[in-house]
Amino acid sequence: MPMDTPPRRAAALSDDDRLLVDHCAALSFPSGSRSPTSATAAASSFQVHHASRPYPCAAFVFTPTWSAAGWMPDAGGRAPFGDAEVDPAVFPSLRSVGSGVPARASAAFMAAFTGLLDGSPLQSEVSRAVAEEKRIVFTGHSSGGSIATLAAIWFLENCTRRGSVNQAQPFCVTFGAPLVGDNIFNHAVRREGWSQCILHFIMPLDIIPRIPLTPLASSREQIQSVLDWLSPHSPNFSPAGNSLVIPEFYETLLRSTLSIASYEACSFMGCTSSILGTLTSFIELSPYRPCGTYLFLTSPEQLIVLTNSDAVLQLLFYFLQLDPQQQLLDAAARSLSAHWQYESIKQCVTQEIACVDYLGAISSSLPGRPMNGTAIGGLELSKEAMLSLAAAGQWEKQREINQAKIDANCSKIQEALKSLNEYKRTCELHEVSYYDSFKLQREVHDFNSNVRRLELAGLWDEIIEMLRRRELPDAFEGREEWVNLGTSYRRLVEPLDIANYYRHSKNEDTGSYLCKGRPRRYKYTQKWREQLLRIPLGSSLESCFWAMSEELQAEMVNGKSFQDLKDRVGKLESDALGWFTSGSLGKDVFLSSSSFVIWWKTLPEQHRSASCIARLIPP
Known part of the structure; x- marks a missing residue:
């Protein structure tokens, strides 16, 4: 049954965007042929083109590879899907901030990109274009689009790290690009706000974007057959010649995509069945997930625009659902042919093509309406597809609702912090550090501050657990x-x-606070700051000053000599001076009654006289 609700308009492509997309399509398909020049190379290469419309820009065009080795260069010892951890030196932001788990991406595509960084003038050409104040554009067809995606993220990493606030964000446009990274890869790109810079144009039936969803290691020969047929210098598709290999691979791809789409749909629908765990124990699922903004060209007049990765993954399966009357061989042939239909985008984007938010339309049409299916640009979707898409949209909306609830707690947190700041000031008026006062717990205000500490712990622990369960927006x-x-x-x-930890001597049973006792709420918030400021991991440990001091004191009590600890003492002093100078460590640390000052004065005179913090210590 077709939808009664008219499709919602998504944010339309601006006139400048349309010109850039048209420019990218012309560069990716330069002469009306099936492929850019040099597309037969086994490894990716690039060309740079300069343009003045719609504004000065430099477009870097990455060519695809038609060799299976370019998709999975080393079958031995690699993951079955050809993925590997990203290089933190190249992509430092592609990780989970809180847990520190790095993203995974196609090892072959990463190797191709880093090969261009190290062995070609790519970096110098980009730097020259930036110096000329040109907007940077990355584009490519097929696997060239995946390299373009990595190039755009690399540029965003470098642009952000250099603090070039005046540098316009890059514009990345791909056509039929294979998936390149996993869930953490997508999460990191969305966290950094880079998704809107990366546009993936996809023909609904195109096989190439979906290939990473199959086990590459066991499908190497089949993938090569697919690439041989798609290569611009191979003969046209012959059903007789490929009747065994390509349809067989297409069927494998359908099964793999179904497994992943079903698993993910169960996850965001809140299914708690143990079957999910059982499924992943005997079926290895591809780690690759969509990343960026996807535009499905469902008709010459309509683009389906999606930024919801879960919804994109569902469509990658449901667009391939076979018509009961359609033969597998015909479906495989259509899917292959779709990979060379992107030139039509050049005509579409220069017209007033509709950019449609069907995810919103489907979500709003479902409540109370039994439906058998809906047509999107002439492609019929099943009821199951509609339900999965609606659930993906609802999950995204629920995460936003959760964020609004967390935002509502902001005033509670600020009020509790205000109370604790007053406690700290009161202690300082009595010439006592609030750390030492809290550790002794002799006054009523010490008890009240402990209540505030526990209240805040509950609020922040809830936030951290929601992040761990992916219940908040990326x-x-x-x-x-x-x-x-x-x-x-x-x-x-x-x-x-820290004061509470050492007051109860937990270090004697559990271990040091930093190694065994530090709650996630502090680890996460520390890493947030380090990521936002692009400073080294572990460089914002000022809140752990007292834990470091306590450990040094405990080790000296337990028999270690000053000589054994001299380097660590010097490091703590140096860090303390830096933190105090920057205002991130309070002056109460250096009060004459401070337990740190009292301990520091027991250190050898020779060390104290030469210490960098000697001038901060009261006589």
Whole structure:
């Protein structure tokens, strides 16, 4: 049954965007042929083109590879899907900030890109274009689009790390690009706000974007057959010649895509069945997931625009659902042919093509309406497809609702922090550090502050657990207001957790606070700040000053000599001076009654006289 609700318009491509997309399509298919020049190379290469419309820009065009070795160069010892951890030196932001788990991406595509970085003038050409104040554009067809995606992210990493606030974000346009990274890859790109820079144009039936969803290691020969047929210098598709290999691979791809789409749909629908765990124990699922903004050309007049990765994954399966009357061989042939139909985009984008938000339309049409299916641009979707898409949209909306609830707690957190700041000031008026006062727990205000500490712990632990369960939007950890609030919380309250830890001598049973006792709420908020400021991991440990001091004191009590600990003492002093100078460590640390000062004065005179913090210590 067709939808009664008219499709919603998504954010339309601007006139400048349309010109750039048209330019990218012309460069990716330069002469009306099936492929760019040099597309037969086994490894990716690039060309750079300069243009003045719609504004000065430099377009870097990456050519595809038609060799299976370019998809999985080393079958031995690699993961079955050809994925590997990203290189943190090249892509430092492609990781989960809180857990520190790095993203995984296609090892072959990463090798091709880093090969261009190291062995071609790519970096110098990009730098020259930036110096000339040109907007940087990355584009490519097929696997060239995957390399273009990595290039765009590399540029965003470098542009952000250099703090080039005046440099326009790059524009990345791909045509039929294979999936390149996993869930963490997608999460990191969305967290950094880069998704809108990366546009993937996809023909609904194109086989190439879906190939990474199959086990590459066991399908190497079949993939080569597919690439041989698609290669611009191979003979046209022959049903007789490929009747065994290509349809067989197409069927494998359908099964793999079904397994992944079903598993992910169960996950965001909230299915708690143990069958999910059982499934992944005997069926290895591809780690690759969509990343960026997807535009499905479902008709010459209509683009389906999706930024929801879960919904894109569902469509990658449901667009391939076979018509009961259609032969597998015919379906495989149509899927192959679709990979060379992107030139039509050049005509579409220069017209007023409709950019449609069907995810919103489907979500709003479902409640109370039994439906058998809906047509999107002439492609019929089943009821199951509609339900999966609606669930993907609802999951995204629920994460936004969860974020709104968390935002509503912001005032509670700020009020509790205000109370603890007053506690800290009161202690300083009595010439006592609030750390030492809290550790002794002799006054009523010490008890009240402990209540505030516990209240805040509950609020922040809830946030961290929601992040771990992916119940908040990917961009949450990059929101500056929450990074700043988390930093204020960590610097003010973590010393109280440390005081409580050592007050109860937990270090004697459990181990040091830093190694065994530090809660995730402090680890996460520290890493948020380090990621936002692009500073080295572990460089924002100022809130753990007291834990470092406590450990040094405990080790000396347990028999270690100053000589054994001299380097660590010097490091703590140096760090303390830097933190104090920057304002991230309070002056109460250096009060005459401070337990740190009292301990420091027991150190050898020769060391104290030469110490970098000697001038901060009261006589």
